[in-house]
Amino acid sequence: MRLEAKKAPGLAQAILYPAGAIFATLVIASVLVTLAGASPFDVFYLVLKGAAGSQFAIIETLTRATPLIFTGLAVAVAFRAKLWNIGAEAQLYVGGVVTVVLGTGTLQLPAAILMPVIIACVLLGGALLLLGPAFLKIRFGVDEVVTTLLLNFIVLLFVSMLLEGVLKDPMGLGWPQSKRVIAEAQLPRLITGKRLHFGFVLALAAAFITWFIMKKSxxxxxxxxxxxxxxxxxxxGIPVRKVLIKTALLSGGLAALAGYSEVAGLKGNLTLDLSPGFGYTGIVVAMLAMLNPLGVVASAIFIAGIFVGADAMSRATGVPSYIAQVMVATALLTMVTAIMLSRYRIRWR
Amino acid sequence: MEPRHSAGAEPVLRLDGITITFGDLVANDDISFDLSKGEIVALLGENGAGKTTLMNILFGHYVADTGTVEAFGTRLPPGDPAAALQAGIGMVHQHFTLADQLTVLENIILGTESLFAPGQQRRAAREKIRRLSADFGLEVDTDALISDLSVGERQRVEILKALYRDVRILILDEPTAVLTPSETEALFRTLKKLVEKGLSIIFISHKLYEVLAISDRILVLRGGRLAGTLQSAGTNRAELAALMVGDKVEETEFTSGSPGGTVFCLKNITTLHRPGRPALQDVSLDLRAGEITGLAGVSGNGQATLSAIIEGRETPQQGGIEIEGMSVRQWSPRAALGRNIGRIPEDRHAIGMIDDMNIVENVISEAYASPRFARYGILDMKAGRAFAEEIIRDYDVKCPSPDIRARLLSGGNMQKLILGRALDGDPGIILANQPTRGLDIGAVSYVHKRLIEARDRGAAILLISEDLDEVRALSDRIVVISKGRLSEPSGRGELSVRELGELMAGHGFADEGSHAA
Known part of the structure; x- marks a missing residue:
């Protein structure tokens, strides 16, 4: 068995390969669904219906996709430069911490000034967090997979300490949660009374800007x-180390925006369950998009749809909603395989 | 039909109608030959003629589209390397396959016995190796670590490794590429002894005089086809060269340069020793405008380090660089480019090009941030494309479009792109490290012509090559590198091949021994 290089994939193939990966994922998932005693077709139909079958479902999916776009972009940017940032989860929480530190009344400013200030500080916070691992990699050759991954746990414990301590809401009835952000720091809802918020627009803008940077700059x-x-x-003559540092700053900042948008747009305060693994899921999102920033939007919505739809499906059929986790994890594996197949042809000889 | 070999004995190896294609490339086209007992057959051909592919098929690493391999009368199953080994076929690769941190003995028996062999077996192995090395003149200390051995000794270990496995057919892939002239002679003596004992040898080379000296019969490969089979006794270099190249060779016309002032100067450079790379010891070298200085030497004697320093990838621990009489402080690839040094690196794939980026992105890589290709941090891809098209036109690069990935180009076309990129803006100093390695004859003479043109418009050129013929053909002045030291420069034609060979082997250095401390 040998691998032969192929010509660069065209647009058709760039769509075909992820589609193939998704199809393979569905086939594999259907085996598990069958084992759980349900019909795969019913289950997939219910997932689809739960993800996109109503206005409510669509809004819920887009809301869930918002943080995934940010973390997906963070991963896509880093992976493009082969900086293996597995720490989007930690950077997300740093973004959340910065948001509540500045946005819960510490700074009393009009919204038009407060929001840009918070966003700038959030970007800085996430960027600085990834700077450490990037520096260790460049200076001492420390593997950033290890450092960024472990930082996730350190930061989560650190946030836990903050929420039990200085950031704890005195009015929170003893729950480990922060105060709520003030009105001037809140991201407005896109549709009154619905959960979809302005963070989604920010995510789309971030995707476009990132695409422009990657493609044109x-x-x-x-x-x-x-x-x-x-x-x-x-x-x-490309300054490799400087480029890696810049990549780390960009990637860390993007991931931190996920935390900002969740706190300022959706939750209103910081809790330890701010992210059900958005940082890790961002890796799948980025891979499924073949690291293309615009593709990240599509794949984030797709992955979010699976999660949202699986919740609805689970209520109707009794198949555990964990099937969504399995599908997302499987999608990563099939996508990595598809990416390899898009670059190389296998010759069985 | 070409004359068959004289011996009437049954062939030990027979290849019949071997054809293999990779994509559009026909790497081997209907190749048939056989090998008799006690015969040395040379496989002669340019790089890319299909020699290595053919041997990989013989070995079961590749499966031919059509054709069969027979050893000792039995057909070898295709795609099964174990079967080839079982049949007594052994190969000494161009790049050795030895474990540096194991001893000679351990390397030789590696894979032939279980890991938990009792001492008894070791003793038997040691005895067998001792006998083999005595029989064939392959002296080597069985308890030495591979990392302590010279290149010639390592090759002996490779040959012993094959003999230890009782091979009857030995294949040597470019065995002399890494050897000095005297080591080559020793190797040839060994090979003669081996065939006297009844082994058969396939000797792969692209050096004409060598195949004439060692082989009984010569198979000439050209563009994947068998261009001819000749008895060594009845042929000569001219006939072989004509067969090898096909159409008439356009020898590069050499005219002496007219050297001007010194523009680039290495002063007493010393580097630290690192594994696999000898340190440079007090190396000084002047490059003059309008002159090609050739650096000859056996591979691995410090050329890589010297080249990395000039390219800007390394800064010497001691000594300095002077450009146009000014001492250089900050040194980096970018600084080298800023000083107008055109660089043709040794390894096209590893550092010369970014294989997975397209041609446009590759040709602008040394100047992407300049106003020519970027404004306000945004790349001007139109300008980049125009530059790529200019190189493709001027340097006759064969490619369907500038948008394809560099990986899909042939070695020669890739080298032309690098040449176009390096020579853009008429650099005053040019480093050409192995600029023609792996290229076909047409591309070689093209590269040579361009280098001489660059010299004639006043560039100072350092040509680093392991091919002594190339150095002699192109240089106004020759310097030899051996174990990290440079010889005194000699004028064109001043020293014979023999004398240069002595220098390459490390003899006759003025400062021999004085830097040992």
Whole structure:
């Protein structure tokens, strides 16, 4: 068995391969569904209905997709430069912490000033968190997979400490939760009375800006070059270390925005269950999008749909909603396989 | 039909009608030959002629589209390397396959016995190796670590490894590429002894004089086809060269340069020793405008380090660089580019090009941030594309479009792109490290022509090559590198091949021994 390089995939293939991966995922998931005693077709229909079958479902899916777009972008940017940021979860929580530190009345400013200030500080917070692992990688060759992954636990425990201590809401009846953000810091709802908020618009804007940076800018070129071949990039005079630092700053900042948008747009305060693994799911989102920032939007909505739909399906059929987790994890594996197949042809000889 | 080999004995190996294609490339096209007992057959051909592919088929690493391999009268199952080994076929690869941190003995028996062999077996193995090395003149200390051995000794270990497995057919892939002339002679003596004992040998090379010296019969491969089979006794270099290249070779016309002032200067450079790379010891070198300085030497004697320093990828621990008489402080690839140094790196795939990026992205890589290709942090892909098209046109690069990934280009076309990128803006200093390795003859003479053109418009060129013929053909001045030291420069034609060979082997250095401390 040998691998042969293929021509770069065209647009049709860029859609075909993720579609194939998703199809394979459904096939694998249907085995589990059958084992759980339900009909795969019923289950998938109910998932689809739960994700997109009504206005409520669609709004819920887009709301759930919002943090996934941010973490997906964070991962896509980092992975493009082969900086393996597994720590979007931690950066997300840092974004949440910064939001409640500044947004719960500490700063009394009009919304038009307060929001940009908070967003800037959130970006900075997430960026600084990833700077540490990036520095250790560049200076001492410490594997960033390990450092960023472990930082997730450290930061979560740190947030837990804050919520039991200085950030604890005195009016919170003893629950480990922060005070609520003031009205000036809140992201407005897009539709009155519905959960979808302005964070979704920010996510779309972030996706477009990230796409522009990756595709058109000098920095994006440098990041791609470093990601493909750091040796050759260095030979050509590309400052590899600086590029990695810039990548880390961008990636960490994007992930932190997920925390900001969840706190300021949806939850209103910081709790320990702010993220049910949005940071990790961002990896699947990015891979499914083949690291394309615009594709991240589509894949985030898709993944969010699976989660939202699975909840609805589970209530109707009794098949555990964990099937969503299995599907998302399987999708990562099938997608990685599909990406390889899009670049190489297998010759069985 | 070409004359068959004289011996009437049954062939030990027979390849029949081997054809294999990779995509559009026909790597081997209907190749048939056989090998007799006690015969040395040379497989001669340019890089890319299909020699290595053919051997990979023989070995079961690749499966041919059509054709069969027979050893000792039995057909080998395709795609089964174990069967080839079982049949007594052994190979010494161009790049050795030895574990550096194990001893010679351990390397030789590796894979032939269980990990928990009792001492008794070890003793038997040691005895067998001792006998083999005595029989064939392959002296080597069985208890030495591989990392302590010279290249020539490592090759002996590889040959012993094959003999230890009782091979009857030995294949050597470019065995002399890493050897000095005297080591080559020792190898040839060993090979003669091996065939006297009844082994058969396939000797792969692209060096004409070598195949004439060692083989009984020569198979010439060209573009994947068997261009001819000749008895070594009845042929000569000219005939072989013509067969190998096909159409008439356009020898690069050499005219002497007219050297100007020194523009680039390495002063007493010393580097630290690192595994696999000898340290440079007090290396000084001047490059003059309008002159090609050739650096000859056996692979792995410090060329890589020297090249990395000039490319800007490394900063020497001691000594300095002077450009146009000014001492250089900050040194990096970008600084080197800023000083107008055109660089053709040794390894096209590893550092010369980014294989997975397209041609446009690759040709702008050394100047992407300049106003020519970027404004306000945004790339001007139109300008990049125009530049790529210019190189493709001027350097005759064969590619369907500038949007394809560099990986899909042939070695020669990739090298032309690198050449176009390096020579853009008429650099005053040019480093060409192995600029023609792996290229076909047409591309080689093209590269040579471009280098001479660059010299004639006043560039100072350092040509690093392991091919002594190339260095001699192109250089106004030759310097030899051995174990990290440079010889005194000699003028064109001043030293014979023999004398250069002595220098390459490390003899005759003025400062021999004085830097040992």
């Amino acid at each position: 000098v920095l994006g070129y440098e990041m791609r070059a470093v990601g493909h071949n750091p040796e050759a990039a260095g030979f050509a």
